Amino acid sequence: MEIPEVLEIKSVIKENYKTKTFFFNKKIEAEPGQFLMVWIPGIDEKPFAVSFENPLGITVGRVGSFTTQLLKMKKGDKLGIRGPYGNGFKLKGKEICLVAGGRGIIPLAFLAEKFKKVDITAIVGANTKDDLFFVKRLKKYCFRIIVVTDDGSSGIKGFPTDSLKDLLEKEKFDCVYTCGPEIMMKKVFDICENYNTECQASLERYMKCGFGLCGQCCIDDIRICKDGPVFNSKQLSKLTEFGVFERDKSGKKVYF
Amino acid sequence: MSIKLDVELAGLRLRNPTILASGILGISKKILERVAKSGAGAVTTKSITVKPRGGHNNPIFIQSTKETFLNAVGYSNPGLKAAKKEFEDLSDFPIPVIGSLVGEDAEEFAYLAENIKEIGFKAIEIVLSCPHTPGYGLLGGHGTPEATKEITSAVRKKTKLPLFVKLSPNVMNLGEVAKAAEKAGADAITAVNTLGPGMVIDVETAKPILGFKVGGLSGPALKPIAMRCVYDIYKAVKIPIIGVGGIITGKDAVEMMMAGASAVGIGTGVYYRGMNIFKEVCDEIEEFLESHGYSNVKKIIGLAHRD
Numbered sequence: 180m181e182i183p184e185v186l187e188i189k190s191v192i193k194e195n196y197k198t199k200t201f202f203f204n205k206k207i208e209a210e211p212g213q214f215l216m217v218w219i220p221g222i223d224e225k226p227f228a229v230s231f232e233n234p235l236g237i238t239v240g241r242v243g244s245f246t247t248q249l250l251k252m253k254k255g256d257k258l259g260i261r262g263p264y265g266n267g268f269k270l271k272g273k274e275i276c277l278v279a280g281g282r283g284i285i286p287l288a289f290l291a292e293k294f295k296k297v298d299i300t301a302i303v304g305a306n307t308k309d310d311l312f313f314v315k316r317l318k319k320y321c322f323r324i325i326v327v328t329d330d331g332s333s334g335i336k337g338f339p340t341d342s343l344k345d346l347l348e349k350e351k352f353d354c355v356y357t358c359g360p361e362i363m364m365k366k367v368f369d370i371c372e373n374y375n376t377e378c379q380a381s382l383e384r385y386m387k388c389g390f391g392l393c394g395q396c397c398i399d400d401i402r403i404c405k406d407g408p409v410f411n412s413k414q415l416s417k418l419t420e421f422g423v424f425e426r427d428k429s430g431k432k433v434y435f
Numbered sequence: 436m437s438i439k440l441d442v443e444l445a446g447l448r449l450r451n452p453t454i455l456a457s458g459i460l461g462i463s464k465k466i467l468e469r470v471a472k473s474g475a476g477a478v479t480t481k482s483i484t485v486k487p488r489g490g491h492n493n494p495i496f497i498q499s500t501k502e503t504f505l506n507a508v509g510y511s512n513p514g515l516k517a518a519k520k521e522f523e524d525l526s527d528f529p530i531p532v533i534g535s536l537v538g539e540d541a542e543e544f545a546y547l548a549e550n551i552k553e554i555g556f557k558a559i560e561i562v563l564s565c566p567h568t569p570g571y572g573l574l575g576g577h578g579t580p581e582a583t584k585e586i587t588s589a590v591r592k593k594t595k596l597p598l599f600v601k602l603s604p605n606v607m608n609l610g611e612v613a614k615a616a617e618k619a620g621a622d623a624i625t626a627v628n629t630l631g632p633g634m635v636i637d638v639e640t641a642k643p644i645l646g647f648k649v650g651g652l653s654g655p656a657l658k659p660i661a662m663r664c665v666y667d668i669y670k671a672v673k674i675p676i677i678g679v680g681g682i683i684t685g686k687d688a689v690e691m692m693m694a695g696a697s698a699v700g701i702g703t704g705v706y707y708r709g710m711n712i713f714k715e716v717c718d719e720i721e722e723f724l725e726s727h728g729y730s731n732v733k734k735i736i737g738l739a740h741r742d
Contacts, residue, residue, distance in 0.1 A: 181498040181706075185639035216494070220640040224493035257640055388496035392706055393508060394460035394481065400469035402460075428489035430462050430481070431513035 181390055183218040183259025189234065191254055194312035197241040198282075199250055203260070205235045210267025211290035212358070212381045212409040216389045218259030219248055226386045226404075228286035228358075229263055238313075240282040264389050265408045268379050270294050272353020276346065277301040277321075278339050278367050280359020281310065286381055287358050288313040291320040298322055300346065304339030304359065308332035340366040347374040354379060362435055365422030368415050381409045384425050395430065438721045439731040442476070444675055444698050445597040445622035447531050447557055449476035452688065452720070452732060453713045456679050456702035457482055457535035457560060457601070458508060464522055471530045474714030476698065478530065480522065482537040482562055485547060487514035491567075492646030499635045500656065504703050506629065507567040507650035510537060515550060525555035533599065537562045539570045541589035549593040559596050561586065564603030564628035566651045572628070578603050580615035591620030599677065601625035602668075604660050610671030617672045625677040625700065626668055627661045629653045653703040657681045662694050669695025669737055683707050685719020693738040 186203040193199050209229040217237060218224040225245050230238040239249050252258065268290050275297055277287045284303060291299055299321040305311045306329045317324055325342050326334025335342065340363060343355065347370065357367040358381040371378035384396035384403045391405030398420045401407065415421060424434045440451040455461065455470045457479040467478045490511025498504050512518065518534075525532050534556035538544040544561055551559070563583055565572030576582055587600055600616040602609060604627035613624050629651025635644045643649070661680025668676055678696030681703075682688050688699045704712045724732060 180501070181496070181504075182635065183494070183497075183637065183644060185637050218494060218644070220637060220642040222492070223646065259637065259640075259644070387490075387493055387508070387511075390496075390706060391709075392459055392703065393496060394462040394466055395511070397460075397462055397466045400463075400465040402466075426462070426513075429487040429511050429513045431487055431517055 181261060183216070183224070183261045185220070185257050185259045188252055188254050188256050188258065191252070194238060196309055197250070198238060198312050200230060200236050200238045201252065201258070202231065202234050202236045206233045207235050207263060208232060209263040211293050212267035212286045213263035213265050214408060215260050215262035216264070217249070218261075219245070220257065220259060222248060224259070226389065228289070228381070230285050230289055232289075235260070238285045262389065265404055266406070268356055268381070268409050270297065271377060272297070274298045274352050275300070276343070276352040276355045278304070278343050278355060278357040278359070280304045280339055280363040281306070283357070283359030283381075284313045284317075285358075287356060288316050290356060291317055295320040300352070301325070302327060302339045302342045302346075304328070304363070305333075306330070339363065340370060343367060344370055347376060352376055357381070361422055361425070368412070368421075371412065372416070378412045378415065379409055380415060382407055382421070385428055395426070438724045438729070439733075440717055440721060442697055442733060444677070445558065445599070447477070447597055449698060450530065451476040451717045452692065452698040453716050454533070454677060454698050454700045455479055455713075456700035457533075457562065458506075459702040459705055461535075464525070464528070467532060468528070470710060470713065471528065473710040474717055476530060477533055477557075479533040479535050479560060479700070480518070481512050482510050482535040483512055483515055483518045483547060483551070484510055484537055485515050485543060487517065488512055494645055497635060497644055497650075499633065502655040503652060504654040504706070505631070505633050505635060505645060505650035505652055507632070507645050507647035509568050509647060510565070510571065515547060519551065519554055522554045522556070528555070531557035533558045533560050535560045535562060537565070537571055539575055541586045544586050545589040545593045548590045552594070556596060558599055559590070559594055560599040560601055560625055561590055562601045562628065564601050566603065566605060566629060566632045567647055567649055573603055573605060578606050578612065580608070580611045583612050584615040584619045587616045587619035587621050597622040599623045599625045601628055602664075603628050604630045604657070604664050604680070609664050610667050613668040613672045617674050621674060623675045623677060624668055624672065625679060627657070627664045627680050630657055630660055653680070655681045655683055658687060662690060665691060665694040665696050666739065669740060682716070683712070685716045685723055688716050688720055689723050689735060692732070692735050695737045695740065697736055
C-alpha cells in the first residue's frame with residue numbers, strides 16, 4: 180500500500196554539525212541506493228536514501244526548510260515512512276570503487292556494508308573537514324579510503340574526480356559507484372567512460388509520488404523514482420539531461 | 436480475422452482507443468513519447484495554467500485501499516510559457532497529443548486556448564472538474580451547466596482544434612452539464628475526473644495524510660461511478676465520450692465502451708500494470724472482440740443502450 184507507515188524515532192545520532200541519523204523500531208530489506216519517502220506529519224514529504232536496514236535508519240543532512248525541520252525531531256517523535264522504492268546499486272565484480280560527494284556518502288556507506296565481501300576503495304569528498312561523516316563506518320568495510328576536501332582541511336585538497344582519475348591511471352576496477360552532486364557524478368561517469376570502466380550512479384530529482392505516476396522526477400523519458408534512481412553506464416549514456424538540468428516543484432527546468 | 440482497433444474521436448484518428456489521462460506522467464514531450472511507444476492511442480499533457488504552479492505539498496498521491504488512490508497534486512506545472520517551449524515541436528510525434536488546459540475563469544481558459552495555437556496539439560481538453568484545487572474546477576464553481584456553457588463557448592471562440600470538456604462525477608445532473616458543453620461547441624466529453632474529494636487520516640498522529648488534506652479518488656474503485664456517468668452522458672449528447680475512471684484491463688475498457696465511450700482514458704492504471712498497460716489493454720480488447728465475433732471495436736460503442 181502506497182501510504183506512510185508512522186514510526187516512532189527510537190534514537191538519534193549526530194553525525195556532524197548538520198547531519199543526523201534517525202533510527203526506528205523496524206527492520207527492512209533494501210538494496211543500497213533504494214529510497215524511502217519520509218513524511219513529517221502535516222508538513223511535507225521528501226525522499227531519503229536508505230542508510231541502515233536493521234534497524235531501519237535514515238541519515239539527514241540540512242539542505243532546506245524540510246530538512247531543517249526534520250533535524251529538530253527527537254527520540255519519541257513520529258515520522259511517516261513509505262518504501263523502499265526504486266532500483267538500487269548492483270554488485271558487479273570483486274574490486275570496486277566508491278566516489279561519494281557530500282551527502283552522497285549515505286547510500287554508498289550502506290552499499291559498503293552490503294557489499295563488504297569484495298575489495299572496496301572509497302573516495303570521500305566534502306567541502307571541509309567539518310562536513311565529513313561516515314568515514315569511520317566506511318573504514319570497517321573498505322580496504323582503502325581517500326578523503327578529499329575542497330579546502331584541504333582533511334585529506335587531499337581537491338576534488339574526488341581528480342583522485343578517481345589518478346586511481347584509474349594505475350589500476351582497474353570492475354565497477355565505480357557514485358552518489359553526490361550531479362555535476363560530480365557526470366564527471367565520474369565521463370572519466371569511467373574514458374577508462375572503459377563500468378559506472379553506476381544514483382540520480383536525484385524533485386520527487387512527489389515516488390511510485391511512477393506523477394512524472395515529476397523524469398529525466399529524459401526515465402522516471403527516477405521507478406526506473407532509477409540508480410543507473411548503469413549504458414543507461415547513463417542515453418540520458419541527454421544528465422548533468423544538464425533538473426526540474427523544480429512546478430516542473431520548470433533549472434540548469435546546473 | 437483481423438480486428439480493427441482504430442477509432443475516430445471528434446475528427447482525430449486514433450490507432451487504438453487508449454489515451455493517457457491528464458495529470459499522469461505528462462510533464463515532458465520525452466516521457467509522452469515513451470507512453471506512445473508503450474502503445475497508447477493518444478496522450479494528454481499535464482494541465483497547463485497561465486502561471487507556473489508548484490502544486491500542493493507532499494504527499495500528493497496516496498493509496499487508501501488496494502483499489503483506491505487519492506491525489507491532490509494541485510496542478511503543478513511550469514506554466515504556459517514553459518509549456519509552449521516543452522511542446523513547441525510535435526511534428527514528429529507518432530500519435531495525437533491532447534493539451535490539457537485549466538484556468539480560473541472563462542477569460543483565462545480562452546487566453547490559454549488562444550496562446551497555445553503554435554503548439555502542435557491535435558486537440559484541447561479543458562478541465563472543469565478538479566475537486567481539490569482552490570479557484571479551479573469544482574472549487575472555482577465550474578461544475579454547473581451555466582459555468583460549463585460560459586467557459587466552453589469562450590474557448591470555442593478562440594480555437595478550431597477539437598475541444599474536449601472534462602467533467603466531474605460529483606454532479607448529479609451530469610447529462611445537463613454535458614449538454615451545456617455540447618451546445619457551447621464542445622467536440623467531445625471526457626468523463627470523469629476524480630471523485631470526491633476524499634480523506635485519509637493517520638491515526639498515530641491524527642493528521643490527514645495528503646498535503647492538501649483532501650484529494651480526488653481514482654483507481655478501480657472509481658470504475659462503477661465512471662461507468663454510470665458515461666452511460667448517462669451517452670444518453671444526453673451526440674458528441675463522443677472519452678471514458679476515464681478505473682480502467683485497468685481490456686475488459687474494463689470494453690465495459691466502458693459499451694456504456695458509450697468512443698475511447699478510454701488510463702491514469703492510475705499505470706500504477707497497477709506499468710507503462711505497458713496501453714499495449715496490454717489493447718491486446719485484451721482485441722482478444723475479447725475476437726472471441727465474441729466482432730471485427731471492429733467501434734461496434735461495441737454504446738452497446739449497453741440497446742433495448
